[in-house]
Amino acid sequence: xxxxxxxxxxxxxxxxxxxxxxxxxxxxxxxxxxxxxxxxxxxxxxxxxxxxxxxxxxxxxxxxxxxxxxxxxxxxxxxxxxxxxxxxxxxxxxxxxxxxxxxxxxxxxxxxxxxxxxxxxxxxxxxxxxxxxxxxxxxxxxxxxxxxxxxxxxxxxxxxxxxxxxxxxxxxxxxxxxxxxxxxxxxxxxxxxxxxxxxxxxxxxxxxxxxxxxxxxxxxxxxxxxxxxxxxxxxxxxxxxxxxxxxxxxxxxxxxxxxxxxxxxxxxxxxxxxxxxxxxxxxxxxxxxxxxxxxxxxxxxxxxxxxxxxxxxxxxxxxxxxxxxxxxxxxxxxxxxxxxxxxxxxxxxxxxxxxxxxxxxxxxxxxxxxxxxxxxxxxxxxxxxxxxxxxxxxxxxxxxxx
Amino acid sequence: xxxxxxxxxxxxxxxxxxxxxxxxxxxxxxxxxxxxxxxxxxxxxxxxxxxxxxxxxxxxxxxxxxxxxxxxxxxxxxxxxxxxxxxxxxxxxxxxxxxxxxxxxxxxxxxxxxxxxxxxxxxxxxxxxxxxxxxxxxxxxxxxxxxxxxxxxxxxxxxxxxxxxxxxxxxxxxxxxxxxxxxxxxxxxxxxxxxxxxxxxxxxxxxxxxxxxxxxxxxxxxxxxxxxxxxxxxxxxxxxxxxxxxxxxxxxxxxxxxxxxxxxxxxxxxxxxxxxxxxxxxxxxxxxxxxxxxxxxxxxxxxxxxxxxxxxxxxxxxxxxxxxxxxxxxxxxxxxxxxxxxxxxxxxxxxxxxxxxxxxxxxxxxxxxxxxxxxxxxxxxxxxxxxxxxxxxxxxxxxxxx
Numbered sequence: 001x002x003x004x005x006x007x008x009x010x011x012x013x014x015x016x017x018x019x020x021x022x023x024x025x026x027x028x029x030x031x032x033x034x035x036x037x038x039x040x041x042x043x044x045x046x047x048x049x050x051x052x053x054x055x056x057x058x059x060x061x062x063x064x065x066x067x068x069x070x071x072x073x074x075x076x077x078x079x080x081x082x083x084x085x086x087x088x089x090x091x092x093x094x095x096x097x098x099x100x101x102x103x104x105x106x107x108x109x110x111x112x113x114x115x116x117x118x119x120x121x122x123x124x125x126x127x128x129x130x131x132x133x134x135x136x137x138x139x140x141x142x143x144x145x146x147x148x149x150x151x152x153x154x155x156x157x158x159x160x161x162x163x164x165x166x167x168x169x170x171x172x173x174x175x176x177x178x179x180x181x182x183x184x185x186x187x188x189x190x191x192x193x194x195x196x197x198x199x200x201x202x203x204x205x206x207x208x209x210x211x212x213x214x215x216x217x218x219x220x221x222x223x224x225x226x227x228x229x230x231x232x233x234x235x236x237x238x239x240x241x242x243x244x245x246x247x248x249x250x251x252x253x254x255x256x257x258x259x260x261x262x263x264x265x266x267x268x269x270x271x272x273x274x275x276x277x278x279x280x281x282x283x284x285x286x287x288x289x290x291x292x293x294x295x296x297x298x299x300x301x302x303x304x305x306x307x308x309x310x311x312x313x314x315x316x317x318x319x320x321x322x323x324x325x326x327x328x329x330x331x332x333x334x335x336x337x338x339x340x341x342x343x344x345x346x347x348x349x350x351x352x353x354x355x356x357x358x359x360x361x362x363x364x365x366x367x368x369x370x371x372x373x374x375x376x377x378x379x380x381x382x383x384x385x386x387x388x389x390x391x392x393x394x395x396x397x398x399x400x401x402x
Numbered sequence: 403x404x405x406x407x408x409x410x411x412x413x414x415x416x417x418x419x420x421x422x423x424x425x426x427x428x429x430x431x432x433x434x435x436x437x438x439x440x441x442x443x444x445x446x447x448x449x450x451x452x453x454x455x456x457x458x459x460x461x462x463x464x465x466x467x468x469x470x471x472x473x474x475x476x477x478x479x480x481x482x483x484x485x486x487x488x489x490x491x492x493x494x495x496x497x498x499x500x501x502x503x504x505x506x507x508x509x510x511x512x513x514x515x516x517x518x519x520x521x522x523x524x525x526x527x528x529x530x531x532x533x534x535x536x537x538x539x540x541x542x543x544x545x546x547x548x549x550x551x552x553x554x555x556x557x558x559x560x561x562x563x564x565x566x567x568x569x570x571x572x573x574x575x576x577x578x579x580x581x582x583x584x585x586x587x588x589x590x591x592x593x594x595x596x597x598x599x600x601x602x603x604x605x606x607x608x609x610x611x612x613x614x615x616x617x618x619x620x621x622x623x624x625x626x627x628x629x630x631x632x633x634x635x636x637x638x639x640x641x642x643x644x645x646x647x648x649x650x651x652x653x654x655x656x657x658x659x660x661x662x663x664x665x666x667x668x669x670x671x672x673x674x675x676x677x678x679x680x681x682x683x684x685x686x687x688x689x690x691x692x693x694x695x696x697x698x699x700x701x702x703x704x705x706x707x708x709x710x711x712x713x714x715x716x717x718x719x720x721x722x723x724x725x726x727x728x729x730x731x732x733x734x735x736x737x738x739x740x741x742x743x744x745x746x747x748x749x750x751x752x753x754x755x756x757x758x759x760x761x762x763x764x765x766x767x768x769x770x771x772x773x774x775x776x777x778x779x780x781x782x783x784x785x786x787x788x789x790x791x792x793x794x795x796x797x798x799x800x801x802x803x804x
Contacts, residue, residue, distance in 0.1 A: 057673070073495070087732065088637065089702040124704070124706060235493070271519060277646060311547045311550030326522065
């Protein structure tokens with residue numbers, strides 16, 4: 001039998017990579033790894049206030065929160081970071097009650113400059129304390145209305161480049177400025193991101209790892225349409241939330257064939273969610289991939305002491321074990337029990353430690369992975385047309401209510 | 403044409419209800435609405451400590467946390483509740499640093515009595531402070547090893563009935579004792595749960611609402627296998643987590659035909675996640691139902707002041723609006739934009755206010771709904787066989803590491 005074919009069923013890694021190099025010329029987040037940090041660091045040195053309040057929502061806060069939440073208990077930070085990001089009145093009130101507003105720097109962040117939550121809260125803050133160039137800084141697009149406001153009031157402004165989307169903006173001023181102000185080493189953050197950038201764009205380890213993963217996630221998307229991140233550290237709770245935005249909002253799209261796409265992100269925390277979501281993973285429908293994230297070194301020697309509890313002697317085998325070892329063994333046990341089932345796709349990412357480099361590398365890796373999956377799925381990762389109609393309806397409702 | 407059939411394609415509401423009445427005889431959570439609260443209230447009166455630390459995980463903490471998180475900023479509570487629930491050493495250390503352990507009551511909760519996280523943390527606490535009958539109380543099954551420990555040390559114990567599963571235990575001592583101690587009105591909680599109980603079991607509104615919902619969720623489970631709760635208040639974040647455990651762990655099961663079942667729970671918060679997950683709901687695959695939860699009355703008059711911000715005049719239409727009105731209009735706009743699409747199943751639950759009755763009613767409603775869905779799916783809502791193998795592997799790993 002003679003046989004010929006043109007089955008090159010999927011786009012090649014090489015094609016995807018070439019497209020990415022093309023995209024890198026006009027999508028701004030890729031090159032943020034080379035962002036010049038000097039203006040942020042200079043500004044940070046001038047900040048006298050103890051409390052730093054970020055007013056923003058979504059892409060303006062989630063990345064910053066992810067990094068701050070991961071690092072704050074392991075660094076000696078002399079300033080505290082708060083986030084006002086919702087219109088829930090009880091949330092606003094309870095947070096503000098605990099902050100000395102006279103000793104606070106307000107960082108107002110809105111890419112468009114007219115985000116309704118951000119402006120509402122900022123107006124409310126203005127009724128409590130005088131906001132001026134001494135206690136307020138603005139991060140927005142250079143020509144937004146919020147930028148006009150800041151200039152009129154001689155407030156310091158930092159720019160969000162137009163070609164950097166909110167959910168990809170953590171390594172722009174959006175994340176770097178507040179993190180520098182509270183004392184996080186932002187050059188180390190960019191160093192961690194740059195490690196992944198270099199490895200990926202020089203066809204090293206990250207290239208092969210990420211291509212394989214993106215191809216797997218997208219080729220099997222109709223079987224495994226839910227991607228669970230199972231983070232074995234409570235410090236990664238903010239990372240999980242950031243991932244959910246990045247993944248959900250970038251990949252929930254209509255593709256070039258007018259077909260609805262969408263890989264659904266779920267973030268859970270170990271070992272807590274072993275007592276919750278794990279049952280569904282193990283016995284439920286095979287519609288989920290699982291990515292376990294472990295922290296190699298917690299840099300913490302907290303230990304289970306050898307204390308006898310009458311009646312509970314059967315648990316004495318835990319005596320003397322460090323909690324960091326226990327939590328990592330719990331992760332390993334979960335991974336082993338999943339792998340024993342042989343039918344749940346599972347990968348494990350182990351980051352080095354509780355450091356700037358580790359969290360930034362993890363986040364940059366997920367940004368690249370998101371872009372890759374979008375390419376494989378023939379969708380645009382960088383827009384969010386689905387949320388506009390709700391905004392128009394809201395505006396209409398609010399105007400009518402007056 | 404003559405035509406006969408035996409198509410009664412699905413089990414009738416009446417059959418399901420009869421099975422439930424049968425189940426109510428041996429599954430304990432249903433009748434917790436009539437739980438006698440006097441011993442909890444008596445005990446609460448004797449507590450002198452300011453800090454209350456619950457040591458537990460999963461079903462031992464999530465329900466209590468849900469109620470506490472919902473109510474704490476709206477009540478004048480004179481005690482603070484903390485949860486030690488993970489083996490993450492940084493989490494344990496950072497929480498404990500902020501608590502005066504000498505002025506703390508420890509509530510150790512484990513149904514089985516040998517939960518490894520709970521015993522590990524309790525041992526660690528024992529190395530920091532002397533735990534005895536004056537500062538420690540235990541909640542467990544009457545014949546567990548933890549119960550033996552408590553009796554040996556003359557500590558006060560409260561019982562988790564054997565036939566009440568952890569994730570259904572919030573209206574037992576597990577939830578009611580710590581909540582009574584911090585000053586939540588637990589009789590009002592049970593009153594709220596009893597309202598739903600009465601309405602359901604007397605074939606009133608809740609009966610029809612819940613039957614319809616359970617039938618819809620299970621009949622369309624192969625199309626819409628993801629159930630999103632979109633809570634329009636940050637105060638419901640704990641409720642969302644509790645729901646995820648209840649739904650995931652109860653419904654992620656193998657059915658009587660050895661077929662994997664599982665409705666995947668997702669909890670998101672409005673308006674924050676309008677800037678995140680909403681895009682995926684609106685443009686992504688049609689695999690999700692959406693339940694929006696609104697709070698009718700936030701009992702809070704925080705208002706957007708009429709302050710002019712130069713350049714931002716186009717947003718002046720928000721001036722003078724109460725935040726509670728804004729967040730509810732944001733919910734309404736989201737609902738309207740989803741309903742306009744005509745192909746996303748969406749329901750809206752509006753609870754009265756930030757009160758014991760409201761949150762307890764909502765939680766009891768979800769317990770009943772979970773039981774109903776399990777009945778329709780021919781699965782057992784009350785076990786969790788899928789998490790056992792990981793526990794055995796862990797024990798083995800820990801013993802080998804010594």
